[in-house]
Amino acid sequence: MSLPCIIIGASHAAVQLSFNLRQQGWQHDIIIIGNESHMPYQKPPLSKSIMSQQKSLEEILLKKDEFYQDANIRLMLNTNVTEIDRSTKTIKLANGEVLAYSKLALCTGAIANKISLSDKPLLGVHYLRTAEDAAKIQNQLTHAKNAVIIGGGFIGLELAAAFNQRGVHVTILEAQENILQRVVTSEVAQFISSLHQQHGVEIKNCCIAKRLTGDSYVSAVVCESGESIPADLIIIGIGITPVTTLATKANLDVDNGILINQFAVTSDPNIVAAGDCCSYFHSIYQRNVRVESIQNALDQAKSAAASIMGKEIDFSHNIPRFWSDQYDIKLQMCGLIDGYDNVEVINPQDYGQLSVLYRKDNKLIAAVIINNPLMMKQAISAIANQEAFIH
Known part of the structure; x- marks a missing residue:
């Protein structure tokens, strides 16, 4: 009997990884283990549409129950993993149960400081x-x-x-x-x-x-x-810390997050990781980063699923993207604001829009854009292509 792929953490990255696995042809069992009692849900709306009463928890679920059933993905909720034994390829649960895996994914996210x-x-x-x-x-x-x-x-x-x-x-x-x-x-x-x-x-x-x-x-x-x-x-609200306890106890490489390569593989070839818990070397910024964003989690999950299937999808060049909704404005960010030598400010505040472009060596490295989705799209392209982006 073939052993399952076990995913620890019922996060956005975890759900995306599980469905990517099925899409890419994984035929064996998939188990998602989460320590909350709720089915996996989107976290960004908690401080946005949930708190403003525009949506309910049911409306921000990542998938309905029937999706997991149809894809033959088992959810183990309200469950804590206490240990990973890499030598036997098993995990131990808080209730003492031991589960064997063929592949393991860590999508453990982060906790509030x-x-x-x-x-x-x-x-x-x-x-x-x-x-x-x-x-x-x-x-x-x-x-x-x-x-x-x-x-x-x-x-x-x-x-x-x-x-x-x-x-x-x-x-x-x-x-x-x-x-x-x-x-x-x-x-x-x-x-x-x-x-x-x-x-x-x-x-x-x-x-x-x-x-x-x-x-x-x-x-x-x-x-x-x-x-x-x-x-x-x-x-x-004073920031978050990546959840790396299991990885550290299992002697995986950890440095401001679980270290993964450009294909979302940890220092153990049978263990992948994705999401807020991970750090990696960014091929454009040429340094290790840990990115707290949904898009990053999705990108890494896709690469992690491919690695489990014996394929390679390099996510390390993808541009970090973030957003925030406050009142009637949408603030969007792309890239990493670090090491710039030039700042260009576009649009006066009177018009309800503001764009700030950050360049280094005449190349765009980051942008913060308020209420201008077209410029956001152009900025992402310019960063990816190492262009100056002349608006």
């Missing part, structure tokens, strides 16, 4: 990474009046927009000089800051949360400056 701001657990303090997290936040939003979001990254800003539109007063605390400082430059940060402030959101830059106050329920955030900000809802 956490900080301790109180010496006791307080109700009303949340992180957002899962559907369960989103449901808890949704429940509290029905009576929340003042929300404080610690961290001015994309997740925090998307939640701020959703909360604001539901009538909750929002304050964002950002430790750096600008929101989004880790991923964009000041031109974009100022545009987004102005957008939120026009809607009544308060943004406090260079503001570090020191502690939370409250009895059983949070009541305020105290900053290092001594300022106390009332809050009955706290969201902590």
Whole structure:
């Protein structure tokens, strides 16, 4: 009897990989193991359409149950894997069960970074990474009046927009000089800051949360400056960390993620990986990167499936792409904003559009584009072809 391909993690990458395997002719069993009770779902809508009540969890499922049944893909939900034994090609589950595999895929994603701001657990303090997290936040939003979001990254800003539109007063605390400082430059940060402030959101830059106050329920955030900000809802959004515990224990190569080659294969030829948990050498940027985006997960999943089938699809030249919906704007990014020597800003803020192009050695390496999908398409092409992109 032929052994299955086991996929650890019920992520976007995992589902894409499983269906790519079937499309490419994998005839044996496929098992997806996930530690949540929900069927695999899209994560970006959690801070967007789910929080704004435009969609339900059912509407953001990656596939309906019948798709898995028709493709003969087994879902093992609410299940944790504790160990990979590469020598015997087996995995061990938390309940003690041992499963053998012929090929293994790690699509374990990432977890939210956490900080301790109180010496006791307080109700009303949340992180957002899962559907369960989103449901808890949704429940509290029905009576929340003042929300404080610690961290001015994309997740925090998307939640701020959703909360604001539901009538909750929002304050964002950002430790750096600008929101989004880790991923964009000041031109974009100022545009987004102005957008939120026009809607009544308060943004406090260079503001570090020191502690939370409250009895059983949070009541305020105290900053290092001594300022106390009332809050009955706290969201902590200070980035994510790739889930590499299983890979590390199995002695796979790990460096800011599970290291994979251009075909999504780990240091073990029988184990592939895809998604937020992975790092790899990007052939255009000529350095190791870890990309947190859906498109990246899809690209790597396609390559991983091909590798399992004995084929080769090189994903390492694909251009990283991201997007964020806030109020009535769509912010899109392509490429990696790092090492540029020239910045070109196009379109005044008055017109509701902003494009910022980043070049190095007269070649476009990245772009941030707001409300201009055509320019986004042109920018992706220019980066891929190592062109300057003259608009």
